[in-house]
Amino acid sequence: MSRKILVTGGAGYIGSHIVRQLGEYGYDVVVYDNCSTGIPQAVLYGELIIGDLSDINRLYQVFGKHQFDAVVHLAARLVVPESVAYPLDYYSNNTCNTINLLHCCNVMGVDKLIFSSTAAVYGESNQNFVTEDAPTSPINPYGRSKLMSELIIQDYARASTLRYVILRYFNVGGADPVGRIGQNSRATHLIANACNAALKRQSELKIFGTDFPTPDGTGIRDYVHVEDVATAHIDGLRYLEDGGNSEVVNCGYGEGYSVRQVVERVKAKAISGVDFPVINGDRRDGDPASVTASIQKIKKMLSWQPKYNNLDAIISSALAWEKRKLK
Numbered sequence: 001m002s003r004k005i006l007v008t009g010g011a012g013y014i015g016s017h018i019v020r021q022l023g024e025y026g027y028d029v030v031v032y033d034n035c036s037t038g039i040p041q042a043v044l045y046g047e048l049i050i051g052d053l054s055d056i057n058r059l060y061q062v063f064g065k066h067q068f069d070a071v072v073h074l075a076a077r078l079v080v081p082e083s084v085a086y087p088l089d090y091y092s093n094n095t096c097n098t099i100n101l102l103h104c105c106n107v108m109g110v111d112k113l114i115f116s117s118t119a120a121v122y123g124e125s126n127q128n129f130v131t132e133d134a135p136t137s138p139i140n141p142y143g144r145s146k147l148m149s150e151l152i153i154q155d156y157a158r159a160s161t162l163r164y165v166i167l168r169y170f171n172v173g174g175a176d177p178v179g180r181i182g183q184n185s186r187a188t189h190l191i192a193n194a195c196n197a198a199l200k201r202q203s204e205l206k207i208f209g210t211d212f213p214t215p216d217g218t219g220i221r222d223y224v225h226v227e228d229v230a231t232a233h234i235d236g237l238r239y240l241e242d243g244g245n246s247e248v249v250n251c252g253y254g255e256g257y258s259v260r261q262v263v264e265r266v267k268a269k270a271i272s273g274v275d276f277p278v279i280n281g282d283r284r285d286g287d288p289a290s291v292t293a294s295i296q297k298i299k300k301m302l303s304w305q306p307k308y309n310n311l312d313a314i315i316s317s318a319l320a321w322e323k324r325k326l327k
């Protein structure tokens, strides 16, 4: 009998890639998504239930109807500056709703969870390659809302039979290599903005801060392809199915690129071949200078083997997706 997985946020950017891979691997998928940023057409496998995680009665109904083997929990808000402006939305959506989901898991006996967390829990790390046991000290409400969720999951797991894999994603980018799905909501992140500048859908690309303590003064991030991030969830599920213990693991490539380096690659002849204006702007609230992952643990614990660890591959697939959206 095929295993049934609940994916919260499965109509969103990362979630839709996970759902597609779960379907391809023969899992039975139910997506629960309020479609505030996700879209129904992005759900290529399984059943979509449009609902909000704050509606716990609805959630109990869904758990009552389906017998889930595991939950993959992504539904959340994720834009750092927005979290600074609307912290309560982030704590309600990200933290309180995670508690609702855990209540359902508890009552209905679901004991495997993959949780979508973030490198934002580390804040300003002084490690060049941040390891999972580095101090967590988020510098924005988004990171704090996710860290609180992690702690709640860990406390609940200690008091129950729940086992979890918490995946701390670094900067997810790119799109389905054959162009079926990609980011649909209005993107705020660097690669999408730079692609939109190359496509002349925005007049310029503004760099948020050129005075960071980094070699070229701009922020450094570890960009990871959404396909590989999705695969990490499948690997995490298999790990738990095989009886693995609860773990927190980074999901990045362990390579950092500055904003200027990313912009150069978007402009490169082999990628867009389009020059566009780049404006030096002020730092954005809540942005750390540099965040790059140590990835020994995910490779060892989950046997994760990324296939697209190449900045050009991430940018090219993102650009192809943005072009499709234009049509």
Ligand code: UD1
Residues within 6 Å of the ligand: 078, 079, 080, 118, 119, 120, 169, 170, 171, 172, 188, 189, 190, 191, 193, 194, 205, 206, 207, 208, 209, 218, 219, 220, 221, 259, 284, 287, 291
């Ligand atoms: C992203 C994720 C966040 C995740 C974090 C992990 C999104 C929306 N946010 O945040 O959920 O926790 O990675 O590290 O996916 N920049 C510009 N100009 C732009 C856009 C961005 O200069 O137009 C700069 C930013 O200041 C930053 C870098 O590019 O230095 C990356 O920013 P962004 O792509 O927005 O992602 P993060 O804020 O790092």
